[in-house]
Amino acid sequence: MSIxxxxxxxxxxxxxxxxxxxxxxxxEETLRHSTEEISKYASIIDQKDFRxxxxxxxxxxxxxxxxxxxxxxxxxxxxxxxxxGTYAVSxxxxxxLKIGKQGQxxxxxxxxxxREIGDSIGVPSYIVDPVVVDxxxxxxxxxxxxxxxxxxxxxxxxxxxxxxxxxKETGKAYDSLRLIVVHMGGGVSVGAHENGKVIDVFNALDxxxxxxxxxxxxxPSGALIKMCFSGKYSQDEVYxxxxxxxxxxxxxxxxxxxxxxxxxxxxxxNAKEIRxxxxxxVTKDIGSMACVLNGKxxxxxxxxxxxxxxxxxxxxxxxxxxxxxFTVYPGEDELLALVQGGLRVINGEEEAMVY
Numbered sequence: 457m458s459i460x461x462x463x464x465x466x467x468x469x470x471x472x473x474x475x476x477x478x479x480x481x482x483x484e485e486t487l488r489h490s491t492e493e494i495s496k497y498a499s500i501i502d503q504k505d506f507r508x509x510x511x512x513x514x515x516x517x518x519x520x521x522x523x524x525x526x527x528x529x530x531x532x533x534x535x536x537x538x539x540x541g542t543y544a545v546s547x548x549x550x551x552x553l554k555i556g557k558q559g560q561x562x563x564x565x566x567x568x569x570x571r572e573i574g575d576s577i578g579v580p581s582y583i584v585d586p587v588v589v590d591x592x593x594x595x596x597x598x599x600x601x602x603x604x605x606x607x608x609x610x611x612x613x614x615x616x617x618x619x620x621x622x623x624k625e626t627g628k629a630y631d632s633l634r635l636i637v638v639h640m641g642g643g644v645s646v647g648a649h650e651n652g653k654v655i656d657v658f659n660a661l662d663x664x665x666x667x668x669x670x671x672x673x674x675x676p677s678g679a680l681i682k683m684c685f686s687g688k689y690s691q692d693e694v695y696x697x698x699x700x701x702x703x704x705x706x707x708x709x710x711x712x713x714x715x716x717x718x719x720x721x722x723x724x725x726n727a728k729e730i731r732x733x734x735x736x737x738v739t740k741d742i743g744s745m746a747c748v749l750n751g752k753x754x755x756x757x758x759x760x761x762x763x764x765x766x767x768x769x770x771x772x773x774x775x776x777x778x779x780x781x782f783t784v785y786p787g788e789d790e791l792l793a794l795v796q797g798g799l800r801v802i803n804g805e806e807e808a809m810v811y
Contacts, residue, residue, distance in 0.1 A: 459802055460524055462573065463791045464511065465531040466565040469494060471507050474791040475520060478799065484791060485514060500560045501568070508569055528574040529798040530566030531790070532586025534558040537608065540589040540616050540654065541809035542797040545571040545581040549811035558588060582808065584797030585612040591653040596748075610645035610660045611760070617793035618759045618785045619649050633754045636745045636780070638738065638772070640762035641788065642711060644668040646741035648748040656748045658741055662699050666737035669711035669762075672702030673737065704730065713762050720767075735768060739775040746779045753780035760788055 458477050465472040469491065474484035487510050497503045515522055535549065536557050543549060545567045553564045567583040574581030589612035597605045615637045623630040631652030639645045644667075645660035658665030658673075667673040675698070684694055697706070705711050707730045708719065719727035746753055756776060762768055763786040773782050800806040 459526045459799060461795050461798055462511075462515075462522075462525050462528045462570075463530075463794045464528065464566050464569050464573075465790055465794065466507065466562045466569070468562045471511065471565075472791065473511055473514070474795070475515075475518075476791075476795045479792065479795060481791070483518060487511065487514060500556065500562060500564055501554050503562075504565060504568055504572070507565060508572060511569065511573070522573070523577050525577060525579055527579050527798050527802060528570040528581045529794045530568070530570030530581065530583050531563045531613075531794065532567060532583035532588075533564030534561050535586055535588050535811070537588050537590030538586070538811065539591055539809065540585050540612060542582050542584045542801045542806060543811050544801075544808045545574070545583060546811050549583070552811075563587070580802075582798045582801065584794050585616045587612055589616070589654065591655060592657070593655040596656040606664070607659055608654070608657055609662075610647060610654070610657045611639040611641065611643070611788070612654070613790060613793050614759055614788040615639055615645065615647050615649075615654065615657075617789075617796060618757050620796075621785065622755060622757055622783055634749045634752050635755050635757055636742055636749070636753055637757045637759065638742060639760040639788070640668070640738065640758070640768075641760040642668065642670045644671075644673070644738060644741075644760075646738065646745055648745040650749060656745065662695070665741045666734060667703040668734075669704045669713060670700055670702065672698045672706070704734070713765050713768070717765060717767065731768070732771075735771045735775070739772060742772070742776045742779065751779075756780050756782050757785065758782060759785045761786070763787065 461476045463474040463476065469489050471487045475482045533553050534556055535552050549567060550571055553567045556564055570581035587609055590608040592608050599606045619635050619637055620630045623633055635649040637647050637649060643660040644665060645657055646665060647654045647657035665673050704716060708716060708727055716727055716731055720731055742756060756779065758769055758772065763784050769784055801808045
């Protein structure tokens with residue numbers, strides 16, 4: 457029997473949804489919300505009914521019978537640190553999404569909306585591999601300052617999805633492989649996957665590794681401290697230099713690698729040097745994770761939007777293919793990754809995780 461699924465991926469000013477039959481996309485839509493509409497609500501959770509009504513109304517417009525669904529899957533949010541997997545939206549999980557256990561973010565609404573819509577038609581609701589997936593080995597948490605442990609914040613949904621895709625395509629079990637997964641998008645995360653766990657990863661948000669189109673990555677600590685206490689910047693201004701206005705944005709005024717490539721192709725020597733520095737830093741991260749895996753790496757997987765850039769991928773291969781062969785899965789299909797997570801539970805390939 458085929459499984460019909462509604463997938464919900466909320467963003468700050470949009471809600472992307474998809475309806476699938478097994479892994480086949482029947483239709484998708486990005487439901488956009490104006491700043492004026494969103495600004496009416498004091499908090500993320502206050503937007504719940506507004507977004508739910510839009511989803512339900514859109515499905516009616518498509519003449520889709522919501523009662524034909526077998527499951528609803530939402531993007532996971534800022535929960536407590538948890539192992540990777542597909543989680544049933546339990547009461548405890550629902551409550552932590554509502555309060556924003558680690559912060560308020562639009563993705564918190566994914567599981568909330570999935571639960572409400574699922575309950576209304578009597579089908580299960582799930583979330584899959586939220587950004588707070590934490591499978592770090594104990595020694596990976598040490599930073600050198602006890603008050604500042606290293607944390608796991610990365611592109612868990614896409615990293616896990618492409619790792620499992622590679623395992624399936626090669627006829628191997630994900631939990632038998634040693635993989636380095638490189639996600640390159642607005643942020644960059646490089647993770648060491650060993651026996652089905654991401655045992656170490658560079659924090660893709662605000663602390664580790666290579667700079668990216670929008671983020672500064674790892675910074676010289678002493679100089680950063682001096683900047684913070686210089687009196688020239690507020691806390692928010694410094695943070696925006698690290699997240700949002702860092703990386704390529706800071707150096708070249710763009711967060712779009714296609715713009716960077718145009719600059720390089722046009723003979724801009726400065727843009728080429730900055731792109732080369734980016735590649736240099738990403739390959740350093742790959743080398744670090746190779747050491748985490750004791751040099752025994754089955755495959756290096758490159759994914760995310762920048763993986764479409766053939767020049768960047770070729771340069772990464774030139775520097776790091778001696779470690780292990782490369783597989784490239786450009787982009788990130790989050791809707792498909794979410795439905796695959798739900799299907800693995802529905803089809804009995806995995807058990808739903810308990811929050």
